[in-house]
Amino acid sequence: MSLPVVAIIGRPNVGKSTLVNRIAGEQEAIVFDQPGITRDRTYRPAYWCDREFQIVDTGGLVFDDDTEFLPLIREQVLLALAEAKVAIFVVDGQQGLTGGDETIAQWLREKAVPTVLAVNKCESVEKGLFQAADFWVLGLGEPWPVSSIHGNGTGDMLDQVIAHLPPMDEEEAPPETSVAIIGRPNVGKSSLLNAFLGEDRAIVSPISGTTRDAIDSLVQRNDTHYRLIDTAGIRKKRSVDYGPEFFGINRAFKAIRRSGVVLLVIDAVDGMTEQDQKLAGRIEEDGRACVVVVNKWDAVEKDTYTMVEYEKVLRSKLYFLEWAPFIFVSAVTGQRVEKILDMVDEAAEQHQRRVTTSVVNEVIEDAIAWRSPPSTRQGRQGRIYYGTQVTTKPPTFTLFVNDPKLFKDSYRRYIERQFRESLGFRGTPLRFFWRGKR
Numbered sequence: 001m002s003l004p005v006v007a008i009i010g011r012p013n014v015g016k017s018t019l020v021n022r023i024a025g026e027q028e029a030i031v032f033d034q035p036g037i038t039r040d041r042t043y044r045p046a047y048w049c050d051r052e053f054q055i056v057d058t059g060g061l062v063f064d065d066d067t068e069f070l071p072l073i074r075e076q077v078l079l080a081l082a083e084a085k086v087a088i089f090v091v092d093g094q095q096g097l098t099g100g101d102e103t104i105a106q107w108l109r110e111k112a113v114p115t116v117l118a119v120n121k122c123e124s125v126e127k128g129l130f131q132a133a134d135f136w137v138l139g140l141g142e143p144w145p146v147s148s149i150h151g152n153g154t155g156d157m158l159d160q161v162i163a164h165l166p167p168m169d170e171e172e173a174p175p176e177t178s179v180a181i182i183g184r185p186n187v188g189k190s191s192l193l194n195a196f197l198g199e200d201r202a203i204v205s206p207i208s209g210t211t212r213d214a215i216d217s218l219v220q221r222n223d224t225h226y227r228l229i230d231t232a233g234i235r236k237k238r239s240v241d242y243g244p245e246f247f248g249i250n251r252a253f254k255a256i257r258r259s260g261v262v263l264l265v266i267d268a269v270d271g272m273t274e275q276d277q278k279l280a281g282r283i284e285e286d287g288r289a290c291v292v293v294v295n296k297w298d299a300v301e302k303d304t305y306t307m308v309e310y311e312k313v314l315r316s317k318l319y320f321l322e323w324a325p326f327i328f329v330s331a332v333t334g335q336r337v338e339k340i341l342d343m344v345d346e347a348a349e350q351h352q353r354r355v356t357t358s359v360v361n362e363v364i365e366d367a368i369a370w371r372s373p374p375s376t377r378q379g380r381q382g383r384i385y386y387g388t389q390v391t392t393k394p395p396t397f398t399l400f401v402n403d404p405k406l407f408k409d410s411y412r413r414y415i416e417r418q419f420r421e422s423l424g425f426r427g428t429p430l431r432f433f434w435r436g437k438r
């Protein structure tokens with residue numbers, strides 16, 4: 001059984017490594033003999049009050065100067081949070097709040113992972129409370145004064161951490177695919193959900209009150225469990241307050257964050273709107289897998305468009321989701337509705353797919369052979385030394401290069417296209433980190 005992961009995040013020198021040593025004590029770092037785990041991360045087993053977890057420490061990065069560390073911490077945050085149940089965000093209580101802390105806090109607030117804010121270097125208990133109070137403005141809840149060197153405060157802080165870990169028995173629960181059904185009002189989200197639920201499947205239970213923003217239904221098909229996150233039902237109940245056309249875009253954003261795969265439902269009659277594009281942008285930004293469901297296909301005059309032509313028209317307005325497959329359905333007649341979950345399965349599989357380092361490097365070598373990296377007028381040539389997949393959901397690759405500045409957007413896009421051409425990854429976004437020599 002794998003232990004839940006707790007990520008340690010923060011600027012350089014705030015005391016992350018010291019805190020990890022304090023929490024994990026003398027326990028050896030776990031070395032994973034698994035492709036894709038880079039040397040930048042170590043996993044240390046730890047426990048507090050009978051709860052076991054592992055701490056992923058992405059520290060140990062060396063930074064040339066302050067302007068350079070933020071992109072690297074962004075990378076840390078994304079990697080760590082892809083697998084973490086809780087984050088400990090460490091700040092320096094003696095130095096006080098910095099702009100870097102604010103930027104990192106903003107990234108953390110955007111993610112669904114609960115964060116415990118540890119204000120380190122607070123040796124004096126009374127003074128520590130004042131030092132910590134400055135950090136309320138980060139909007140991450142209560143700042144906990146700690147001293148990683150002396151150990152005071154770390155217990156209270158860890159109480160918060162384990163409170164956010166999943167209950168022990170939940171860790172054994174069968175894996176399920178969380179599917180968010182999102183789209184503008186009246187595109188047919190509820191009708192689709194009913195079509196799923198109405199089919200011949202065991203519905204485990206509709207879980208109401210999971211959140212105030214959506215209603216979840218659990219559905220089992222073959223051996224796969226799905227959690228369908230429906231943002232439409234709630235609106236219907238409250239339509240008296242809001243009016244039926246009210247579009248709670250924040251509710252859609254929250255549903256995206258809780259999901260693995262998003263069904264972006266588009267109305268075939270209305271076509272692609274600005275709101276659809278906004279949702280698409282968020283799906284790609286949050287790194288979720290996606291299937292675009294074009295509903296009400298029954299209501300489109302077939303001599304206006306064929307499916308292939310219409311897909312082209314829609315795609316030309318949906319640049320963020322080039323990688324997402326389309327399906328044309330009708331919730332009313334049931335046409336192709338049963339194929340949607342097949343496509344969800346495929347997208348979910350690609351979202352968590354891992355490729356070996358040797359395959360990654362074959363693709364890179366091939367890409368370079370077809371088109372060499374750009375060089376500057378002064379004759380400096382970009383070089384890619386090697387690449388490796390560092391995490392999944394979405395598949396994320398780090399490419400080690402001589403100097404990231406030598407690789408402009410057009411070449412970066414070319415590399416992504418080559419990855420997709422060779423490896424597929426239909427239905428999932430990909431991430432690439434371009435890392436310079438230290």
Ligand code: GDP
Nearest residue numbers: 012013014015016017018059120121147148149
């Ligand atoms: P990291 O870069 O965030 O991993 O930071 P380190 O753990 O390497 O610590 C950076 C510096 O802060 C070191 O000189 C530590 O000795 C010091 N430090 C770490 N924790 C504390 C603490 O609780 N109190 C004080 N006064 N200094 C600390």
Ligand code: GDP
Nearest residue numbers: 185186187188189190191232296299330331332
């Ligand atoms: P939601 O607001 O996205 O949940 O949309 P609803 O499921 O409530 O559907 C809005 C309206 O579109 C209703 O009048 C539905 O009957 C209609 N509708 C939904 N799906 C289809 C479809 O596949 N074809 C047609 N012609 N109408 C549909």
